[in-house]
Amino acid sequence: MAVRRALVIGGSLGGLFAARLLRSVGWDAVVFERNAEDLTGRGAGLSTHPQLIDILRRLGIDFDESMGVSLDTFIFLDRTGKTYLEAKTVRTMSSWGRLYRALRDPLPSESYRLGMSLRNVEQDAAGVTAVFTDGARVGADLLVGADGVRSTVREQFLPDVALNYAGYVAWRAMLDEGEVPTDIRAEIFERYTFCLPEGELFLAYPVPGRNNETQVGRRAYNIVWYRPTDPDTLVDLCTDASGRYHGTAIPPPLIRPEVVAEIKATARALIAPQVAEIFARAQPFFQPIFDLESPRIVFGRVALLGDAAFVARPHVGAGVTKAALDAASLADAAASDDLVAGLQQYQREQQPFGSALVALGRTEGAYISAQLKPRDQRTAAELKRDAHDVLLSHQLRSESLHKVLVASRRAS
Numbered sequence: 001m002a003v004r005r006a007l008v009i010g011g012s013l014g015g016l017f018a019a020r021l022l023r024s025v026g027w028d029a030v031v032f033e034r035n036a037e038d039l040t041g042r043g044a045g046l047s048t049h050p051q052l053i054d055i056l057r058r059l060g061i062d063f064d065e066s067m068g069v070s071l072d073t074f075i076f077l078d079r080t081g082k083t084y085l086e087a088k089t090v091r092t093m094s095s096w097g098r099l100y101r102a103l104r105d106p107l108p109s110e111s112y113r114l115g116m117s118l119r120n121v122e123q124d125a126a127g128v129t130a131v132f133t134d135g136a137r138v139g140a141d142l143l144v145g146a147d148g149v150r151s152t153v154r155e156q157f158l159p160d161v162a163l164n165y166a167g168y169v170a171w172r173a174m175l176d177e178g179e180v181p182t183d184i185r186a187e188i189f190e191r192y193t194f195c196l197p198e199g200e201l202f203l204a205y206p207v208p209g210r211n212n213e214t215q216v217g218r219r220a221y222n223i224v225w226y227r228p229t230d231p232d233t234l235v236d237l238c239t240d241a242s243g244r245y246h247g248t249a250i251p252p253p254l255i256r257p258e259v260v261a262e263i264k265a266t267a268r269a270l271i272a273p274q275v276a277e278i279f280a281r282a283q284p285f286f287q288p289i290f291d292l293e294s295p296r297i298v299f300g301r302v303a304l305l306g307d308a309a310f311v312a313r314p315h316v317g318a319g320v321t322k323a324a325l326d327a328a329s330l331a332d333a334a335a336s337d338d339l340v341a342g343l344q345q346y347q348r349e350q351q352p353f354g355s356a357l358v359a360l361g362r363t364e365g366a367y368i369s370a371q372l373k374p375r376d377q378r379t380a381a382e383l384k385r386d387a388h389d390v391l392l393s394h395q396l397r398s399e400s401l402h403k404v405l406v407a408s409r410r411a412s
């Protein structure tokens, strides 16, 4: 059989996993990324799971100590900075940039095309064609929509599917290890740290440094702070100093200085002083939390994958692992001679998996979402969430992911 060709739209981790895994089963896969420049260096920390490590190994990428920072302790700090709960864990925090390099570097440059923005897709029984905004047309046997949360591919095939705002934002901050005061570094840097102001969730942990370094002294400290934010306040947060509203994605440098000053002051009022100090020294920015569920992920010769197909709230900590699992399922399906049957198999496997992950994220984030309801309309679980609840869900994360995966395979 002639070598079959796949067009992968989106050059982030989902697209790279798809291209690398399709190539490993004999396809010629070419990635088209709309950004004109390499994406390196723009990510922050992310949780790894055994399922992600297995897929990296399948691609010949060894998950050694250069891939992430390992942690063995969770601590919960109260408002005064005292540790009131400590537990053991086994966890490796990697970074988007580290995985990106490992997946991207072995791809020949002609197979990763920058500055190519998809406009729409055309297809018939014989093949599929990607039409780009510069007018270029490229034909193939299969098109993979790995173009993220605001996927052009999904918008064409599922125009009515919209992102759901969860009612809260994640404030994020990252500080180089060298800028963390020495006493704070010695006390908490290598521990996965939680603070639980009422109705909120604050997490902090070390990650590879800005250039993906994992050596002591060159790592970075990453903070994610979930805070209920009603839609009107979100509009205000997303409005820059000139009064321009940026939708839900204001570029971090345009967040108004008084908004940044206020969140730093709030950190000092609500969060343990050690981590509030790190937050205040960094340049915080925020991301509104959304989720999204696609009713279908295969349309003829077109398949959606990763965040283009489903967006789970980040509590699941598995955006990248999900993209890798989708890509592995797609490559297994595409390895068969019968592409149509293979894509139906992909649909049967990954549709329930994506839906279950979205549901898991909603369950984990329900307490924070509920803070926008009047107190007397909240359930007992929505009124109070203690450290043990949070600890349990974090300790069981890889296990929950495994259960979701096994259940969806059984259902398919």
Ligand SMILES: Cc1cc2nc3c(=O)[nH]c(=O)nc-3n(C[C@H](O)[C@H](O)[C@H](O)COP(=O)(O)OP(=O)(O)OC[C@H]3O[C@@H](n4cnc5c(N)ncnc54)[C@H](O)[C@@H]3O)c2cc1C
Pocket: 009, 010, 011, 012, 013, 014, 015, 032, 033, 034, 035, 039, 042, 043, 044, 045, 046, 047, 095, 096, 116, 117, 118, 119, 146, 147, 148, 149, 150, 151, 152, 305, 306, 307, 308, 319, 320, 323
């Ligand atoms: C720069 C960057 C940094 C990230 N950092 C983190 C992190 O630190 N931690 C974490 O957990 N997750 C991070 N993510 C998200 C994480 O990478 C995703 O959950 C995971 O990669 C799976 O998403 P994805 O590849 O499906 O989609 P995304 O990562 O959203 O990538 C989609 C890609 O498609 C491209 N694209 C969109 N539309 C078009 C179009 N019309 N034509 C061509 N290309 C298009 C986008 O430019 C983007 O590169 C980051 C994503 C990006 C893009």
